[in-house]
Amino acid sequence: MKIASLVAATAIACDCWAPLAGASDDWVPVREISLEMKAGSPLDFSSFLPNGPIDAGHRLVAGAGGRLTYAAAPKEPVRMFCASLAWSPASGGFPDHDGADRYARQLALHGYNVARLHFTDASLMHDRRKDFDFDPGTLDRIHYLLAALKRNGIYWIIDGLSSSRGAYGGHDDRWEANGDLKLRLHLDDEAFQHWKTLQERFLAVVNPYTGTAPIRDEALALVILVNENGIEFDSVVHERFGKPHYDAALAAPFNRWLARRYRSTGALAQAWGDLSDGEQLEAGTVELPADRYRDGARMRDLQAFFIEMEQASVARMSKVLRDLGYQGLISSYNNWPTVQTELTRRDLDAVTMNTYHDWVGGYAPGSALLQASSIDDAANYMRMAAAARWLGKPFVVTEYDHLFWNRYRYEAGLVMPAYAALQGWDALCRHGHGPIALAYGEPYPHKRAMLPYAIALDPVARAGETLAALLYRRGDIAESGFAIPFAVRGEQDLSEDMQAREPERLTDLALIGRIGLLREDDLDGEIGVGQPRPHDAGGVMEHLRSSGRLPLGNRTDIAHGRYESDTGEILLDRSTGQLRISTPATEAAAFSSLREPIDLGTLRIEQADGNGLVALSVIDGDNTLNESRRLLLIFATDAQNTDMVFRDSEERIIEDFGRLPVLIRKGRVDLALSRTAAKWRVSPVGLDGTVYPPVHAGTGAVTIRLSNDTPYGPTTYFLIELDGS
Incomplete structure (x- = not known):
């Protein structure tokens, strides 16, 4: 059965669902003019993210381990x-x-x-x-x-x-x-x-x-x-x-640098093997690379x-x-x-x-x-x-x-x-x-x-x-509980390709744990990515699993595009176009498709009529999602300007950006919480933080069909309040 868009405060919600229609092409204009938020709004985070005084003790420095800290507390990283x-x-x-x-x-x-x-x-x-x-x-x-x-x-x-x-x-x-x-x-x-x-x-x-x-x-x-x-x-x-490709002003200093390194045209020719007629190191006439995308020893030295x-x-x-x-x-x-x-x-x-x-x-x-x-x-x-x-x-x-x-x-x-x-x-x-x-x-x-x-x-x-x-x-x-260093030796790591960067087949490791560069001499037995770079991340993954740094049951499968963080809180799945977050204080999912429900723990996303982001977060102190009485629900779809014009049906090429008001794409999503309450209500929160009267309410299990097109205008925010248990 469908749940009406506005339910009386005494209504009892149903946990059954009717199928949602296909993705909506309806766009609804934003009603807010002022976006100035009042203190105490559900979007006011200053009570639990307070900003303290800025003084000598709170000067930001590079503290222990090279992390950003306050000068008076160099062992406590700050974000x-x-x-x-x-x-x-x-x-x-x-x-x-x-x-x-x-x-x-x-x-x-x-x-x-x-x-x-x-x-x-x-x-x-x-x-x-x-x-x-x-x-x-x-x-x-x-x-x-x-x-x-x-x-x-x-x-x-x-x-x-x-x-x-x-x-x-x-x-x-x-x-x-x-x-x-x-x-x-x-x-x-x-x-x-x-x-x-x-x-x-x-x-x-x-x-x-x-x-x-x-x-x-x-x-x-x-x-x-x-x-x-x-x-x-x-x-x-x-x-x-x-x-x-390169400014002529670089030629003279480059020639001076080459002269210090090679001393003679003969030595340079032996290193490069491709000097042109008229290129003489002694005369300062060695040319800059003509094409930045042509690999070679000349390009390596330019780097x-x-x-x-x-x-x-x-x-x-x-x-x-x-x-x-x-x-x-x-x-x-x-x-x-x-x-x-x-x-x-x-x-x-x-x-x-x-x-x-x-x-x-x-x-x-x-x-x-x-x-x-x-x-x-x-x-x-x-x-x-x-x-x-x-x-x-x-x-x-x-x-x-x-x-x-x-x-x-x-x-x-x-x-x-x-x-x-x-x-x-x-x-x-x-x-x-x-x-x-x-x-x-x-x-x-x-x-x-x-x-x-x-x-x-x-x-x-x-x-x-x-x-x-x-x-x-x-x-x-x-x-993450561990770092995966990428070993760096120095200039010998340069290739003949000016555009060379760390291989994507190895940076996948950033979806699992911390990565970063480290001088090879500082590796000190750490599990890392050596030089020359390996063909894939398989060896590192094997070490992470066998050493116990990656927990048993970690769902990472690089070959199939699935990556789970070592903390178990983040799961990216390329095959489904989904990124899932499950933590004690926030659960969320971004999805381009929703072929089956997403169960995040406390929050279950049953179905949706299009792609988007759904997130549920605690906003009443240090409670968990299973304890909190006030939760912020975010539901974001897409937004465009009024009278936007594109040159193509895929909306890749802009012709005219249009004008205000902003239009939010209508969307609906079926949600269920693994929570019960004597009374619960869901209230739209305007883009300016204003809390409007509830659009859903009930007792017992919290199950809702949520539309971002509320009686008070479209929004991306909702407040869920739960009374009793």
């Missing part, structure tokens, strides 16, 4: 849940003082305890014609926001440089990758002095609202010297048809050259910050997980990484994505990041996303936070203009519709961030 603040004039820019106070408070209510400020240089120099002529209003707003964040117990991660235009005046393309500053920072003193002056005039100037320069403030946890500044990556970004240059740049820039009084962590080269870049990063204070699933290059008509599931490729974007980590150092994901308008992006709310927790990563930041918005309908170009990299307006992404606060920061997912 930092990060809010990406990548504002520009197109997304509204930095808020005024009242807006900053409200925004920072909202971030704390949502569970964030660190924020990353990205492209501050571009904002400060917007419409400025002279070098370092910061807009005074923008500088004031940034200073005030930093103070507001600190008052709310939210630390800062700041890029020393984000824009390839730096603080040069007279540019109108500061958020685009047109400038050459990131390359020149490795090559010439003028560019380096420009970067140094930028730090002196922004980070080293006293903030009037804190009384301290940001660089000496305990709230500044991490500086990214330059965002995404690897030489190879920068050359790929600037690659244009008909132009050389070694890049490593040396990049490490020298880090040392030089780091000294500037230390001389200015900075005591926090320093990182750089936060993307591009190749063997070359992993060697560059080995001596950093902390390793940072950016990673994306189904990346989108822009907002212009014709922009395209694949409409692919991240479960289908066994969370490869997560595994690429995992393989870039150096064990024994803090590891921070500075950017990740499963991008809008991919219809499977509900997966991100499980994939990244669950595996980040399993891996024991130190900070996790889903990239966007901002993770939250105070309201729909702000009069800015990037706030008039959902867009890629704009998660604040997307109910599906917001549901994922809500779940991430619980799975990751609260620690509902346990850290």
Whole structure:
């Protein structure tokens, strides 16, 4: 029998089900305008995820085992849940003082305890014609926001440089990758002095609202010297048809480097075997590779050259910050997980990484994505990041996303936070203009519709961030009990392929336990992945099972695409397109198909009329799902803009992003809890945290047919309350 969408509080639920119809194509407009949550809402996590004071004792440091800790408690790791603040004039820019106070408070209510400020240089120099002529209003707003964040117990991660235009005046393309500053920072003193002056005039100037320069403030946890500044990556970004793959400015320093290594043209020719006529080391005329995808000894040496240059740049820039009084962590080269870049990063204070699933290059008509599931490729974007980590150092994901308008992006709310927790990563930041918005309908170009990299307006992404606060920061997912080190020897690990990275057949191990890079000399008998890399993970799996590190009954079967974490809490199954989570405080499943019920323990998902995410979490203290009286239920399907237009039936190529209001795809799901109660009720929770009257209620067993299209508008949240037993 069907359960009505609204049941009186005295009704008794039935545990029988009528089949659901096929996936709905109905889309329902979001009704909320204000998204500002009130304290005490079911979405207010500040009571159990409180942000404490930021002072000398609570300065973030690399503590025991290289984990992020407070200075006063170096043996107790802390997890930092990060809010990406990548504002520009197109997304509204930095808020005024009242807006900053409200925004920072909202971030704390949502569970964030660190924020990353990205492209501050571009904002400060917007419409400025002279070098370092910061807009005074923008500088004031940034200073005030930093103070507001600190008052709310939210630390800062700041890029020393984000824009390839730096603080040069007279540019109108500061958020685009047109400038050459990131390359020149490795090559010439003028560019380096420009970067140094930028730090002196922004980070080293006293903030009037804190009384301290940001660089000496305990709230500044991490500086990214330059965002995404690897030489190879920068050359790929600037690659244009008909132009050389590598900038001519690299030729002279490369020749000098080769001269130090080989001494003579004859020795170089013997090593490479392919010198062209006219290439003479003594004359400095050895050419850069013409094709980055043509493997060879020339390419192998170019990688070694890049490593040396990049490490020298880090040392030089780091000294500037230390001389200015900075005591926090320093990182750089936060993307591009190749063997070359992993060697560059080995001596950093902390390793940072950016990673994306189904990346989108822009907002212009014709922009395209694949409409692919991240479960289908066994969370490869997560595994690429995992393989870039150096064990024994803090590891921070500075950017990740499963991008809008991919219809499977509900997966991100499980994939990244669950595996980040399993891996024991130190900070996790889903990239966007901002993770939250105070309201729909702000009069800015990037706030008039959902867009890629704009998660604040997307109910599906917001549901994922809500779940991430619980799975990751609260620690509902346990850290793996072992690490699988990938041995690194050094330059001899470079191949003749510039694009070489850790093999996917081995990074599968990140779905089972912690992985990361470790110097071969430090292995000390550990079960790990040696050099040269084996053909598959079979040997490591055999060791894990025979040593007892992997429990008996672990369901991992790599050949059939099934991976269970050593904790038993995470199960990814590529064949069914499902990721399941079962922990004492949260149970959840993301599914592209539901051919049979999913039994997670307390929560059973009987059937659904389409793909989506269902999660059930405790929100009343340290109770378990079997004890809790207040549970947050998340049900996320898909969302699009009104009047969105695609060029193809598969919705891969965008023609027009459309406009607000946001539309949520209607969905229904049959659920049962292995709980009974004298009385229970299920109430919709609006996207702003408002609790509405119950849409289901009953006594005894908790069984419901849930629709996200409620009488109060569509939502992704519900509150389940249970009275008595």
